Amino acid sequence: MCGRYAASRGPEDLAGIFEIEKWEPEETLDPDFNVAPTKEVYAVLDRPLKDAEAASTGSSATGKPVRQLRRLKWGLIPSWSKTPEGGARMINARAETVHEKPSYRRAFTSRRCVIPADGYYEWVTGTGERDLEVEGKKKRPRKQPYFVLPADGSVFAMAGLYEFWRDKTLPDDHPRAWWVTCSVITTEAEISPLAVAPEEGPRSLADIHPRMPLMLTPDRWDAWLDPARTDVEDLRSLLAPPPEGLMRAYPVSTAVSNVRNNGPELLKELEGPEEGTLF
Numbered sequence: 001m002c003g004r005y006a007a008s009r010g011p012e013d014l015a016g017i018f019e020i021e022k023w024e025p026e027e028t029l030d031p032d033f034n035v036a037p038t039k040e041v042y043a044v045l046d047r048p049l050k051d052a053e054a055a056s057t058g059s060s061a062t063g064k065p066v067r068q069l070r071r072l073k074w075g076l077i078p079s080w081s082k083t084p085e086g087g088a089r090m091i092n093a094r095a096e097t098v099h100e101k102p103s104y105r106r107a108f109t110s111r112r113c114v115i116p117a118d119g120y121y122e123w124v125t126g127t128g129e130r131d132l133e134v135e136g137k138k139k140r141p142r143k144q145p146y147f148v149l150p151a152d153g154s155v156f157a158m159a160g161l162y163e164f165w166r167d168k169t170l171p172d173d174h175p176r177a178w179w180v181t182c183s184v185i186t187t188e189a190e191i192s193p194l195a196v197a198p199e200e201g202p203r204s205l206a207d208i209h210p211r212m213p214l215m216l217t218p219d220r221w222d223a224w225l226d227p228a229r230t231d232v233e234d235l236r237s238l239l240a241p242p243p244e245g246l247m248r249a250y251p252v253s254t255a256v257s258n259v260r261n262n263g264p265e266l267l268k269e270l271e272g273p274e275e276g277t278l279f
Contacts, residue, residue: 001092001122001186001209001211001212002091002092002120002158002184002186002211002212002213003036003037003091003092003121004034004035004036004120004121004256004259005035005117005118005119005120005121005156005158005213006032006033006034006035006117006118006119006120006121006147006266006267007029007031007032007035007041007042007116007117007118008031008032008033008118008264009031009116009118009155010028010031011023011025011028011042011069014042014044014069014116014155015069017116017155018044018067018069018114018116018221019067020044020067020068020069021066021067021068022049022066022067022068022069023068023069023070027069027070027071029041029042029071031264032262033262033263033264033266033267034121034256034259034261034262034266035074035117036074036259037074037075037091038073038074038075039073039074040071040072040073040074041071041072041073041074041115041182042069042070042071042072042115042116043069043070043071043072043113043114043115043160043162043182044067044068044069044070044113044114044115044116044221044225045067045068045070045111045112045113045114045162045225046065046066046067046068046225046226046227047065047066047068047227048063048064048065048066049066065225065226065227065228067225070180072113072162072180072181072182073179073180073181073182074091074181074182074183074184075089075090075091075181075182075183076090076091076093076103076104076107076161076162076163076181076182076183077090077163077165077179077181078102078103078106078163078165079106079163079164079165079166081165084165084167084179090103090183091183091184092183092184092185092186092211093161093183093184093185093186094185094186094187095159095185095186095187095214095239096187098161098185098239099232099235099236104161104183106163107161107162107163107183108161108232108235109230109232109235110227110230111161111162111163111164111227112159112160112161112162112224112225112227112235113160113161113162113182113225114157114158114159114160114216114221114224114225115157115158115159115160115182115184116155116156116157116158117155117156117157117158117213118149118155118156118267119147119148119149119150119156120147120148120149120156120158120212120213121145121146121147121148121252121256122145122146122148122205122208122209122212122249123143123144123145123146123208123209123257124143124144124145124146124201124202124207124208124209125143125208125209125210142254143257144201144251144254144273144274145251145252145253145254145256145257146198146201146202146208146249146250146251146252147249147250147251147252147267147269148205148208148212148247148248148249149247149248149249150215150246150247150248151194151195151196151245151246151247151248152246156213156215157215157216157217157218157221158184158185158213158214158215158216159184159185159213159214159215159216159224159238159239160182160183160184160185161182161183161185162180162181162182162183163180163181163182164178164179164180165178165179165180165181166178166179167179184213184214185213185214185239186211186212186213186214187211187212187213187214187239187241188206188210188211188212188241189204189205189206189208189209189210189211189212190204190205190206190212190241190244190247191204191205191206192204192244192245193245194247194248194249195245195246195247195248196248196249196250197248197249198249198250198251198272199271199272200272200273201251201272201273202249205247205249208249214239214241214242215242215246215247216238216242217242217243217246220238223238224238250269250270251269251270251272251273251274252266252267252268252269252270253265253266253268253270253274254274
């Protein structure tokens with residue numbers, strides 16, 4: 001799954017990486033080293049400009065998709081939802097079923113995005129925890145968090161979906177009348193050895209958790225973002241896992257478990273798991 005990640009790159013950096021054509025300086029987000037559900041996040045998407053947007057950039061609204069960097073709220077709200085309350089639970093969409101689930105299938109065929117990150121956090125799901133759950137005990141062992149990122153330090157481009165939701169309790173000109181929300185697509189975690197693994201602990205991503213965000217390599221970005229691609233089977237082919245051996249993982253402080261903690265120190269690599277945690 002993906003329940004927390006780090007995103008420290010600014011719009012200028014992302015504009016160069018993704019060849020962004022439009023972004024608004026007033027929408028700049030501060031670096032966030034503990035991105036949690038319901039927060040505003042950066043998303044890259046291809047979408048035609050509205051007349052007003054085109055005029056502000058000195059271009060014409062031709063209907064041609066424009067590569068944009070937008071701020072979206074993490075936690076997808078389907079357009080047909082009566083309230084926004086379920087968004088916090090819809091932070092992830094499974095690659096295996098995203099094309100058929102009512103909450104995601106329309107966005108899958110027409111509103112896809114890339115959510116850039118430095119990497120993501122995952123808390124190990126170990127044998128001890130599973131045993132306690134089977135026994136029905138409420139107390140769970142303290143889990144060790146790991147930070148997972150591309151071994152070469154490149155951007156971790158997560159496949160995502162976005163959706164528009166209209167709050168009908170507000171007038172059309174209200175700034176909160178429209179919500180734009182997103183979800184991260186996840187897939188089965190890699191069972192192959194990590195490119196760089198910690199000295200003690202997990203040797204693969206599957207050793208940490210059975211799911212992981214679907215990372216899109218640069219050769220798939222244009223195809224994934226292209227709104228003209230609407231064939232379901234064609235799009236499903238883009239959900240294939242990335243090549244093996246691209247990722248590394250290392251243990252980080254359990255301070256990241258508290259969403260109120262936020263700073264680059266959360267990314268500091270520990271020599272080994274903290275005392276009293278799994279692994």
